Amino acid sequence: MTRKQRRLVLIGGALGVLAIAAALVLSALRDSIVFFSTPSMVAEKNIQPGQRFRLGGLVQSGSVKRGEKLQVTFVVTDGNRDLPVAFTGILPDLFREGQGVVSEGTLDTAGIFRADTVLAKHDETYMPKEVADALKKQGHWKTEAISSAPATDGAQTVDSKVQ
Amino acid sequence: MIAEAGHYALVLALTLALVQASVPLLGVRIGDSALMRVSGATAVAQFGFSLLAFGALTTAYVVSDFSVANVFENSHSLKPLVYKITGVWGNHEGSMLLWVLILALFSALVAIFGTNLPLTLQSLVLAVQGWVAAAFYLFILLTSNPFLRLADPPMEGRDLNPVLQDVGLAIHPPMLYLGYVGFSISFSFAIAALIEGRIDSAWARWVRPWTLLAWIFLTLGIAMGSYWAYYELGWGGWWFWDPVENASLMPWLAGTALLHSAVVMEKRNALKVWTVLLAILTFSLSLLGTFLVRSGVLTSVHAFATDPARGVFILVILCAFIGGGLSLYAWRASSLTQGGLFAPISREGALVLNNLFLTTACATVLVGTLYPLALETLTGDKISVGAPFFNLTFGPLFVPLLIAVPFGPLLAWKRGDLVAAAQRLLAAGVVALFVLALVLAWTKGGAVLAPLAIALAVFVIVGALTDLAEKIGLFRLKMPLSAARAVGLPRSTWGTAFAHAGLGVALLGIVCETTWNSERIVSMKPGDIVTVGGYEAKLVGLTQRQGPNYRERVARFSILSDGRIVGELSPSKRSFSARRSATTEAALLTRGVSQVYISLGEESQDGSIDARLYYKPLVLLIWLGAVLMAFGGILSLSDRRLRVGVPKPARGMRPMQPAE
Numbered sequence: 010m011t012r013k014q015r016r017l018v019l020i021g022g023a024l025g026v027l028a029i030a031a032a033l034v035l036s037a038l039r040d041s042i043v044f045f046s047t048p049s050m051v052a053e054k055n056i057q058p059g060q061r062f063r064l065g066g067l068v069q070s071g072s073v074k075r076g077e078k079l080q081v082t083f084v085v086t087d088g089n090r091d092l093p094v095a096f097t098g099i100l101p102d103l104f105r106e107g108q109g110v111v112s113e114g115t116l117d118t119a120g121i122f123r124a125d126t127v128l129a130k131h132d133e134t135y136m137p138k139e140v141a142d143a144l145k146k147q148g149h150w151k152t153e154a155i156s157s158a159p160a161t162d163g164a165q166t167v168d169s170k171v172q
Numbered sequence: 173m174i175a176e177a178g179h180y181a182l183v184l185a186l187t188l189a190l191v192q193a194s195v196p197l198l199g200v201r202i203g204d205s206a207l208m209r210v211s212g213a214t215a216v217a218q219f220g221f222s223l224l225a226f227g228a229l230t231t232a233y234v235v236s237d238f239s240v241a242n243v244f245e246n247s248h249s250l251k252p253l254v255y256k257i258t259g260v261w262g263n264h265e266g267s268m269l270l271w272v273l274i275l276a277l278f279s280a281l282v283a284i285f286g287t288n289l290p291l292t293l294q295s296l297v298l299a300v301q302g303w304v305a306a307a308f309y310l311f312i313l314l315t316s317n318p319f320l321r322l323a324d325p326p327m328e329g330r331d332l333n334p335v336l337q338d339v340g341l342a343i344h345p346p347m348l349y350l351g352y353v354g355f356s357i358s359f360s361f362a363i364a365a366l367i368e369g370r371i372d373s374a375w376a377r378w379v380r381p382w383t384l385l386a387w388i389f390l391t392l393g394i395a396m397g398s399y400w401a402y403y404e405l406g407w408g409g410w411w412f413w414d415p416v417e418n419a420s421l422m423p424w425l426a427g428t429a430l431l432h433s434a435v436v437m438e439k440r441n442a443l444k445v446w447t448v449l450l451a452i453l454t455f456s457l458s459l460l461g462t463f464l465v466r467s468g469v470l471t472s473v474h475a476f477a478t479d480p481a482r483g484v485f486i487l488v489i490l491c492a493f494i495g496g497g498l499s500l501y502a503w504r505a506s507s508l509t510q511g512g513l514f515a516p517i518s519r520e521g522a523l524v525l526n527n528l529f530l531t532t533a534c535a536t537v538l539v540g541t542l543y544p545l546a547l548e549t550l551t552g553d554k555i556s557v558g559a560p561f562f563n564l565t566f567g568p569l570f571v572p573l574l575i576a577v578p579f580g581p582l583l584a585w586k587r588g589d590l591v592a593a594a595q596r597l598l599a600a601g602v603v604a605l606f607v608l609a610l611v612l613a614w615t616k617g618g619a620v621l622a623p624l625a626i627a628l629a630v631f632v633i634v635g636a637l638t639d640l641a642e643k644i645g646l647f648r649l650k651m652p653l654s655a656a657r658a659v660g661l662p663r664s665t666w667g668t669a670f671a672h673a674g675l676g677v678a679l680l681g682i683v684c685e686t687t688w689n690s691e692r693i694v695s696m697k698p699g700d701i702v703t704v705g706g707y708e709a710k711l712v713g714l715t716q717r718q719g720p721n722y723r724e725r726v727a728r729f730s731i732l733s734d735g736r737i738v739g740e741l742s743p744s745k746r747s748f749s750a751r752r753s754a755t756t757e758a759a760l761l762t763r764g765v766s767q768v769y770i771s772l773g774e775e776s777q778d779g780s781i782d783a784r785l786y787y788k789p790l791v792l793l794i795w796l797g798a799v800l801m802a803f804g805g806i807l808s809l810s811d812r813r814l815r816v817g818v819p820k821p822a823r824g825m826r827p828m829q830p831a832e
Contacts, residue, residue, distance in 0.1 A: 015513065019516070022516075026528050030535065030565065033536065033568055034539050036564070038543065038557070040560070040564075041557070041558065041561040042555045043556050043558060044553060044555050075774070079773075079782055099771075100773070100774070102753070103754075
């Protein structure tokens with residue numbers, strides 16, 4: 010083979026692999042991304058039961074109720090709207106009433122959010138970014154209580170934990 | 173006083189870095205070797221001063237000097253000494269200080285051990301290191317000074333985040349940083365080569381040990397982080413495809429590609445332009461990782477509170493170095509000469525294939541990691557890209573790569589014979605098929621994908637051993653002769669075999685753990701028995717215990733197998749008063765390479781406690797595989813031909829061995 014042919018083989022192969030990768034990425038992006046919503050956005054967007062999404066907001070004080078066999082229900086609020094959440098399993102250590110939470114799951118026909126994951130956060134002063142942004146938008150951001158946290162509490166490193 | 177000394181040392185280190193960044197450049201420009209030699213001395217001195225700064229901060233932590241804001245926020249006088257020390261880098265400011273310390277360390281190593289480098293190359297490399305160091309010293313001094321004092325010092329500190337009070341913090345970040353920052357050397361070498369406009373196989377021989385060293389640390393660092401997450405977070409997962417994890421995986425993938433392409437360059441003087449690009453990209457991805465982690469622009473399960481202002485500063489550093497590096501590349505790459513020819517089916521061809529798949533896989537991870545950010549900027553929609561995306565893209569791209577792995581070392585340079593290589597791998601293929609049949613029969617019509625993946629893992633492992641067996645003539649020659657050949661085999665050949673086998677071992681662990689792990693989440697009272705994966709776990713009782721800076725609720729479990737007690741597990745929940753927070757301490761029982769894993773949840777009023785019980789078959793193979801890979805790297809690094817500072821032996825002295 011000449012230099013030119015070899016180069017063609019090389020470039021052809023590279024383009025082939027890239028095309029396959031691009032196809033994989035596009036098909037996976039269509040099927041496996043999950044949108045983030047707050048209770049208000051759920052009401053506005055009229056999300057259908059069965060569609061997976063991430064729900065973020067604050068755990069309403071006094072709303073956490075534990076049932077039989079590890080069943081837990083609580084209410085997620087963004088100040089304007091509330092959404093009841095049902096979860097079966099063990100909640101993360103830093104799950105607290107009045108704190109930010111992100112959970113993933115689907116709405117059932119009764120309008121209850123069936124979460125299969127409740128996300129754990131490593132830092133008690135940490136507010137999930139989406140939740141913070143959404144709360145700011147809704148005007149429920151407690152400026153002095155939360156936004157000063159990063160400054161005074163020293164940013165906890167991430168890489169000092171799991172990379 | 174000590175904090176001010178540290179601050180001052182840091183400023184001096186910045187000054188030295190600026191000298192190191194500029195004077196040697198001038199020396200190269202006007203051809204003055206005295207000016208070029210300045211680089212070595214300043215690099216060593218700069219390391220000395222950053223070590224002083226780091227030592228000062230460590231001292232402040234050890235003596236619990238709460239007048240230093242950073243110590244107050246992250247330490248507590250009752251904390252055990254080891255966590256006082258590790259707490260130094262368990263926060264943003266301190267960890268950035270560790271970052272530059274390691275950068276300075278690598279520069280000093282190049283200055284000390286790089287004496288056999290051509291002077292211009294060495295001084296250019298150190299100058300580029302100087303630029304990187306100066307940027308990060310500025311970053312620390314301007315946005316994240318760890319030495320700031322508090323006006324009225326409090327009596328007690330706010331303690332380190334409890335999740336970080338673990339030996340994992342002592343090992344994982346330093347390892348990871350040694351890897352991340354180690355790639356700066358390859359970057360500096362690439363930039364130096366572009367400035368000089370000259371690159372040859374000698375260049376690759378100098379770059380490879382440094383890349384290998386960084387790669388070994390990064391491999392171990394990622395594995396350690398994964399194991400830490402596995403036992404500390406209490407949900408039994410070891411990889412979450414989380415942005416922060418991806419941030420460390422991307423440089424690893426690119427670095428692995430770089431290692432392999434540098435081999436081609438060293439041996440065959442080909443792929444020069446590509447290797448230089450990979451060197452730039454690998455360190456760029458390390459910088460990107462630092463940015464993603466530090467700025468908090470992406471939501472991550474591992475994310476802590478972060479400060480956007482710092483993110484912008486790192487973004488500027490990121491753009492300057494990546495943009496600068498790539499522009500220089502675009503401008504100068506054409507001046508590098510073309511390398512040797514090779515056929516598509518050859519060792520070079522196999523290594524190109526490896527590079528192609530590794531970089532493509534790396535690109536899909538990059539897309540998955542940055543897509544949410546791009547979409548939010550463009551449309552305002554907030555999304556998350558989770559594990560399914562990566563499993564669907566990364567997985568299929570890795571399968572052809574894994575199939576190709578055993579073939580590579582069996583192909584000859586320049587022109588290989590695929591049929592001959594396939595014949596030699598026949599045994600490995602037969603073993604793999606046998607294992608496939610065995611697993612299929614054992615699982616009786618379960619998932620087909622898992623047995624196939626196991627067969628692939630076996631193929632990779634046996635294939636790696638086949639290469640060794642071929643080279644030492646095992647079964648073909650008499651035993652003593654084979655043994656003599658095995659001793660004479662270059663260490664890098666052993667390294668290759670170990671690293672490739674490690675890949676297979678890790679895959680085996682990953683597949684078995686994900687397919688057959690069993691999980692029980694239950695509410696238990698003392699005396700209750702729960703069965704998980706063939707083991708019975710009996711809750712014996714609950715007790716309370718007082719630690720140095722926490723109180724913990726401990727549950728004692730007896731683990732029974734066939735009615736016999738095989739072990740005791742005491743998972744606990746700790747509550748830390750200083751931060752009013754809690755951690756779950758999982759307990760693990762290792763049986764062979766499998767583990768029983770228990771972590772606790774909430775305790776109810778009626779005296780029952782929630783618990784998660786897992787049986788994780790062959791889970792330890794995941795990390796054992798990574799350790800094998802790193803061990804292969806160490807073997808390869810100890811190879812005479814690569815040893816740092818050893819002049820290359822005369823051609824005639826080389827043993828008559830097939831290269832690699």
